[in-house]
Amino acid sequence: MPPDPLPMPVHDFPPGALVSVLTPDMPLRALDYLAPEGGVATGAWVVVPLGRRQVIGVVWGPGAGGFDPARLRRIDTVLDAPPMQEELRQFLSRAADYTLTPLPAMLRLASRVPGLADPPQMRRLIRATGTLPARSTEARARVLEVLAELGGAGVPQADLCRAAGVGAAVIKTLIAQGVLTEGEVPRDLPYPRLDPATRGPELSSEQAAAAAALRAGLRQGGYGTTLLKGVTGSGKTEVYLDAVADVLAQGRQALVLLPEIALTADFLARVEARFGALPGEWHSGVSPAERRRLWRMSAEGGVGLVVGARSALFLPFRDLALIVVDEEHDTSYKQEEGVLYNARDMAVLRGSIAGARVVLASATPSLESWANARSGRYGRVDLGARFGTAELPDMQAVDLRAAGLPSNRWIAPALQQAITARLALGEQSLVFLNRRGFAPVTICRACGQQIGCDQCDARMVEHRFQQRLICHQCGASKPIPTACPSCGVEGRLAALGPGVERMAEEASALWPDARVKVLSSDLYSSARALKEDIAAIAEGGADIIVGTQIVAKGHNFPRLTLVGVVDADLGLQGSDLRAAERTFQLMRQVAGRAGRAERPGLALLQTHQPDHPVIRAILSGDEEGFWQAEAEARQMAGMPPYGRLAGIILSATDPQPPFDLGAELVRRDGPLRAVGAEVWGPAPAPIARVRGRHRVRLLVKAPKSCALQPALTAWLAQVSVPAAVRLAVDIDPQSFL
Template identity: 65%
Template sequence: MSDQEFFHAGERVGVLTTQPLDRVLDYRAPEGGCFLGAYVEVPLGPRRVLGVIWGPGQGDFDSAKLRSVNRVLDVAPMRIEMRQFLSRAADYTLTPMSSMLRLATRAPGLSDPVSMRKILRRGASEPERMTDARARVLAALDEYGGLAFTPKELSDLAGVTPSVLKGLVKQGALREEEAPRDLPYPHLDPELPSKTLTEDQAEAANVLAQAVQNGAYGTTLLKGVTGSGKTEVYLEAVAACLRAGRQALVLLPEIALTAEFLTRVEARFGATPAEWHSGATMTERRRVWRMVGQGNAQLVIGARSSLFLPFRDLGLIIVDEEHDTSYKQEDGVLYNARDMAVLRAVMCSAQVVLASATPSLESWANAEAGKYRRLDLAARYGAAVLPEMRAIDMRVEKLPSATWISPTLRSAMSKRLERGEQSLLFLNRRGFAPVTICRACGNQVACDHCDARMVEHRFQNRLMCHQCGETKPLPTVCPSCEVEGKMAPVGPGIERLGEEAALAFPEARIAVLSSDLFGSARALKERISEIVKGEADIILGTQLVAKGHNFPLLTLVGVIDADLGLQGSDLRAAERTFQLMRQVAGRAGRAEKPGEALLQSFQPEHPVIRAILSGDEEGFWKAEAAERQAAGVPPYGRMAGIILSGSDLPAVFDLGNALARNDGPLRAIGAQVYGPAPAPIARIRGRHRVRLLVKAAKGVPLQEAISRWIAPCRLKGDLRLNVDIDPQNFF
């Protein structure tokens, strides 16, 4: 079956829809016929829904009762490799095909005909009379750098009625224009000069470029120390891909990284590429989706979901910071973008580059086994050198109560302030304090809907649950014993650390970087840009700051609690702590001035802390790999998580016990089932959660066995069952 297969009007066709159905539905091809892979609108009950021509009809439905496809959408048909990718991904993750198709059609207005549209831009005049509503409109336009918006987008963005926009148009403060709905992206020129590469960089870039030119599948682990210029190396692979006339995709783990990265891409290729992430407008997302399918977007910079865009000829996928946990989708369709990137590349004969200073153990093991090519960049670019790393033994530091910056770290920060250099304090806890306790009765304020403590966010004067997002005002009276004036925050969050830093260094300009403190992605990007320009002396950040940012004036990194990730029984705890500490330490000394990283620890003799300080990364990976191999756990074994949830706890446990008793399909492949047991976070949004864990040898048909195992389950009421193949977290 090829992409050119054509179905004539009235022929029986099979249509996969985005609706939660368990099969392809039969329809009659519309007047004028349709190609295999065409996006169509079909009747389903009283509604019209989106679907794709998936093949010939099954023939198991009375042809006299068949309804006809309403119309074929004016977009490029889904290519055969994309259909194969969705099918393989669905089989691997045990996800219904309808859910996979929804992932691949997450662009607004796909059913709309191609046409002109009315857009609004900032006009040359100011309004005669400024109101709050008008000010919000103009501020929204200014925040997005003068971009044009449809009237609905602008009214929604500014929270105003259409009449406010009409008034601004009449006064010349807004300008109306007619524009095509979706325009091709500017041409990127791979022949523009690149930065001068070091010998190691040039050698790695040549290897990647040659692999891309060969036009076959392959995966390369590009391992380079922080600041070694991995980006410049893989941009040369992008250039080779563009020269070959194919499309490229660069995945980034954090939206805040896109501003700096786009600047570098524009400098290298002379134009800005397409962007696909939650910060893009609805109009822009539709444009990206359509242009990618037509081949009119050469390069996409995107979040994990951009893997499901309908590329016409995808030749290269870059997964930057490939170790990052945000590449795992933890709700809806459960998938790891790093693994799906490899699968997508196999389907379309593309190259994959996994770039990281601290690769995941899975990628490291695949390179060791010869499945992936490995390229190493051992030195920093230019005059920059790796930071000196030391531990501060908190057992011998004399700290006043309710403070967290040690005298040793404070002294190092003072020296940086005197020299006009920047310091970074890292604490991987959002908010002001992780726990609010009543000193009268000991009650800790918990979320009403989740098995989680509420986190104080003092800047917002609210308590927040980081599981479901529920908020409530900071209490002055204990909700349990009703005693007034005894509520107290316990432990530090990044906001509380900010207060301590402001008291310790009253003359310093302090910037707090935490995703929950910014109203928009653009505001976060602007703050990072200000820091890069030197408009802050002390930076305080959560995990956000460890992800690839380049602050030229930053010479000191202080980790407030290096032990934080070592607690608990997560099999990846050591790996994640090692990665996070090495990554955040790597923010220091990325320009001419040398850097220093100080890790505050109550257990500096811990093997992970010693490995971080020694810099013996290969030794750490080998030791970690040996432990995992001995235990038969990933990447040397298989795991799957089964999460059961519902409002009735006994019913959830009954389902879990029934599954545990009837585990014959799993025993047949030698797999073991652990549980059922309450999940570590046992209730979220009022739903009780129970977990089973399946462990199996590598190479066994785990998905097939799990499918047979759960097939007899009948989910009554609001019971839900989710399968997580290769779980990254065990919550």
């Protein structure tokens, strides 16, 4: 059924009234304007003059006043777009306050829709009238067959001609005979209705109990967050889709966030199989026209389920009842540029404001979510067994200290033998290394110089498939040189260390008859190509998969029975606060790709540290013991989630001004000390120069109960930031680079 019509907006402000308009363009706050003829409603999208430009904004409330009325300018146009509801305005305001982001920058996230200022567009569609043609021909029959398959839905003439394989003359003749009719309809049509009554797969008793718990929360009403923790392959998706069905049956809306675009193809297919139609899709790979349509339909109630990346959290939902954050532990949910926010945390914030239920789903939850569930702040539902006959893979360590590997080889004999055995059985193997490219370092054996980026303090990574050196910080690239850029000696450059391209080369040499496929995000120019390759692999299109962490994120390869981790120690290097947690999550996730169907799985972890506590925890499968030990260590150190952190990043093209400003901030740390916080730094960032800008970091550590944001605001307000220096605040930082 189509949604109920939107209520007519109440014109809170009569013509000429003083109103506050927030625009995603400069300046840093809302400005006062005069309401137009006919008045205007709070939340209305409008076009206003700003300097010499015309910009889009939102009526945020009554004007602040205090200006010469003669200097005030009038709102030019009220757009024909659904007004922004109070719930979304509150969410943007509170998200801005939490992240210390200027509100206009936060509004920008909610207004990324092509053609928002354009009037509603129409398009002409062809439909069948039910009248038969005067004379039947093969071409006319194909036209009617195509329209019958659409079940009464109209189709543009060009698409109909293409689908039926006929020319425009055939269509025009049928229109003239009254067999077809052509009419105009709005371009932004509601999405096909998902049928919540369609039966999904039969749930196990454990899954049914978990689904019932989620449905009970929905029917209770109001906000609540539940951690849905289930081992890989346990059927978490089917459990939360059961809750989505409950939302759809109520005529309300649900949002499912996924960490990677590559996951959407398989997920959309599952939704279509479950509900008989496709949901709305929102991410960077969606066409501008489709994004405009989804933005409008989410506001008008013309879409029941939206599947998207983290930015989908800022869509203007009319009646949001459920937010699911799948793979909630994934670092992709943290926006590291522009507005710095964690979509997992913002999902919980939006759910609390909208009165919606939030489900955080993961096999290896973040310590923050685990601790919130343990303290009772979140509910928790567990799935401890894989669905059907599938069992969790056996996990074993391969001690590289005793493997006797030559210096130019990385696949140990034990892993080589296991892959050979799988090839003989017609099964797939995954060789996992979380490092893109061919080699992370290119060194000159004549002078010892390592080739670095001209704009960053980072080594350039050799990508042999592309014949280029690429900086993974700024994206700069250049051809692989034949002579050393430093000393000019020819033929002495050497690639050190392995990346996935090098691992693919080694696999092809060891198994020349095997089909080797590399899965790495940098090798794909489009999300569609990546999706197609993942689908082909799932159908058996490769014998050996060599991949980065992209393969660990929810993909289902039924023929995959062996996972070999080339370097399980890689994530344990350095002093990252979350190194142990992330290594544990990644290893458990990637191992979980094996044995997801009837055949048993095996995961081999190559390591130089088989006795490391994290490696032992991974192999033992004692997840609760690992989280407990990690929680105790963090609690003793006063670190998140038992303390609070905020990063201050200062950058400039000249290295001195950021240090000077950082030192000045440290001298004025009174507002922080007043709430029990302390500041560390300033110090050069681990990667001190990125895109030609020198970076200095300060880290603020505070007690859990500290009112950190007001203290940070008062602290930063004491200094004047030079025009040449950029200052960014990262609340709850995930990366310290």
